[in-house]
Amino acid sequence: MHDHTAKPQTKAEPSTRVFAVLAEFPSGDEMLEAARKVRDAGYTKWDTHSPYPVHGIDEAMGIRRTILPTIVFVCGLTGALTGLALQWWTSSVYYPVIVSGKPMFSLPANIPIIFELTVLFSAFGAVFGMFALNGLPSLYHGIFNSGRFNSRMSTDRFYISIEAADPKFNRDSARKLLESIGGQSVEVVEERAAVEFPPMLRKWGITALLVLGAFALLPPLYTLRARTRTSEVTRMQLIWDMDQQPRFRAQMKNPLFADGRAMRPQVPGTVARGEAFADDHLHRGLVDGRFAATNALPVTESLLQRGRKKFDIYCAQCHGLDGLGQGMISVRAERLQEGTWVPPLSLHDEVVRTREDGHIFNTITNGIRTMPPYGDQIRVEDRWAIVAYVRALQRSQNATLEDVPSDRRGELP
């Protein structure tokens, strides 16, 4: 409100100028009556001051209703929409998670947070909107130059001030008006000249603030960058939680043992559970140190059925249900064309067909070249069942007329 353009400031002018004419009233009622008259006298830049809100003063001064309620309404609406959007977007678009079997977007469960954010945003609107409309904080104001005002306004006295910025302002007529309507100890409040910062200080001050502000932006920017990139460096742990607890890992040194090894060898003369590989044929696919030519289990229909089931589970995704190598994984990997994929060998390839049963068993157990091992996932018996089924598959693709029983050859097209 301290309008510097009210009077053009010239060098010759003294360092103070009139800010307002101020009158004191002993009670709110008297101030109220007087305010009506000031309003009727046609002043626009004037104000009344009281230690508490005097009822009826809005009407007496002709104060228009504030737009604050509208501001609050808009803020509240923003809060509600924020709450809704936040929950809808995060839990059903960005990272859909099913919680207690509810739909991804379940409004009833979202209402508490929508409500809280509505209230929160509205309250911010009410408080900061009120401060902004009231021009607060403004630690300096021309009226504070009156000692009387400072000592009594907030305690028990009521004031009317007519400001010099008013177009109708004239020091003497304003004074006369205030005196005529019962104003006591009418005084002219002079405004102190504004305290000017030295220009150098201001310039450097602003530069320093800008630089500091820029630096303050660095950490959040760095965090943002880190979040959107991958890195080979392990995550920095400020606090070592349970996933980072000190412990001995494979191949580490351990001074607690005489041999200094963290990995402990098996105790001599013992066999671990499930590792008693007594039968070379069954467990290793070897007969006399060479790959066994035959299946270690009697090949029956139920074995073949089981083998088919397990093949479809464990092998088909790469090799395809027919063993030709067109499994889903292989097809997709070829499509991606990343250059790292070695297509699985067709199981009907000459090489595979001439392998011994024991060799195929070994391939499943230990993997081969780029094919991973499955020994730890498939039981021994099932591995042999798969071998039998692979053999059946191979027969199916390389059959001759001799393979068909003579009495059913007539059914062939």
Added chain:
Amino acid sequence: MVTRMSTTVIREIDNTSNDPRQRPVLITQGADFGPITDSVSAVAEAARPPKIWYVAMGISLCLTGILGASVGYLIWMGTGIWGLQVPVAWGYAIVNFVFWVGIGHAGTLISAILFLFRQKWRTSINRFAEAMTIFAVICAGMFPGIHVGRVWFEYWMFPIPNYLNLWPQFRSPLLWDVFAVSTYMTVSLLFWYVGMVPDLATFRDRSKTRLRQVMYGIFALGWRGSSRQWHRYEVAYLILAALATPLVLSVHSIVSFDFAVSILPGWHTTIFPPYFVAGAIFSGFAMVMTLAIPARAMFNLKHIITLRHLENMNKIMLVTGMMVGYAYSIEFFIAWYSGNPAEAFAFINRAFGPYAWAYWTMVSCNVLSPQVFWFKWCRTSIPVMFVISILINIGMWFERFVIVASSLSRDFLPSSWGYYIPTRWDVLTFAGSFGLFMTLFLLFCRYLPMVAMAEVKSVLPQAGRHPGHGQYWGEITPEENGEDRP
């Protein structure tokens, strides 16, 4: 104490008469703008607070130290130092949280709901109660904060995605709680502060030293009592009250969801939200009483926080106490009426099981003890109401303890039943939270306007004598006014 009122001796004056021919008198002595300002400011302007303030502050600081030590030890060692043990995996921390949050409801209730109901007597106690609210919510917020054990993961509660881009679970009452309590804290703080701005301006204008002038000046934001400012200020205050009213009801409802949304017998009941809200108001008023009675004596405010104010609060305590009692009995009725054996067992176990001692402590403190307030002499006897208010505080703590411990310790699977025994760290942390609460409160009393001066002034008879507005409280005769000075 240096005060301009030193000529008037503040006495206890009985202004509780409800003679319909007269409007009740709310300020009994020196009911004028100047004297009120003087007596409220005297507390902050005195060169030294009364001796008893130092004693209270000393005790509070010791307790706060204990709090700091036990929280520090907790962070160092982990929650293993507490008595938590399956099946009771929620112990003192949640009990204390609900206890403190409940207390924190009276302030906003007094400032918002009583404001909307135009209960003018609220002006003497609202500031005080709002401050209490804020300090209680600080104590409450501390418990969920520390109970996670690894406090450095506190930010997991905030609505930000973790490094796997997973967001917090927005459908959990625990997350609603985070939103509710932090909104409540923020809004209460704003409400308190906005209400205080004109009074801070009064303190600024009365400052004798430069430091005080600058400090109060900054927080008064340059308030100049302009009617144009008052206009927006009053609208903002009204809106805040209208916002805070549903907020205060929602907060404790959501706190009760923490329990009610689970399927544990004894927790899974629809009566919880209203029952918890009533309990919160009940305990909050009890705490206001516990603090107001010594404070008005300590700081010479018996003429502003009068017997009438205390009596009114006692009436509210009687009402809310009965509401709580009603909720207790309805729980039993529903346990029987539902025909659910698990539910029925939970309640028989509550009243006659291993926690019967806690249950009956709760019933006698919360339901039986406030019944004395049917009698006017009890409602107006300072010692009686002080004792009852403390009993209610105890009872309300036990209410939460009973809900948490008795329900959890004996759930569906008898083979895993247990009995919850808190450790000394549980107890020390709880005791320490009182220290924090009291320290903040004593600092508030000493440095901030304890009574909403501007609001009290606006409801004085002197403020309402202009045409078109009735007088609020009728004439106050000089005798009533206590102006017959000795």
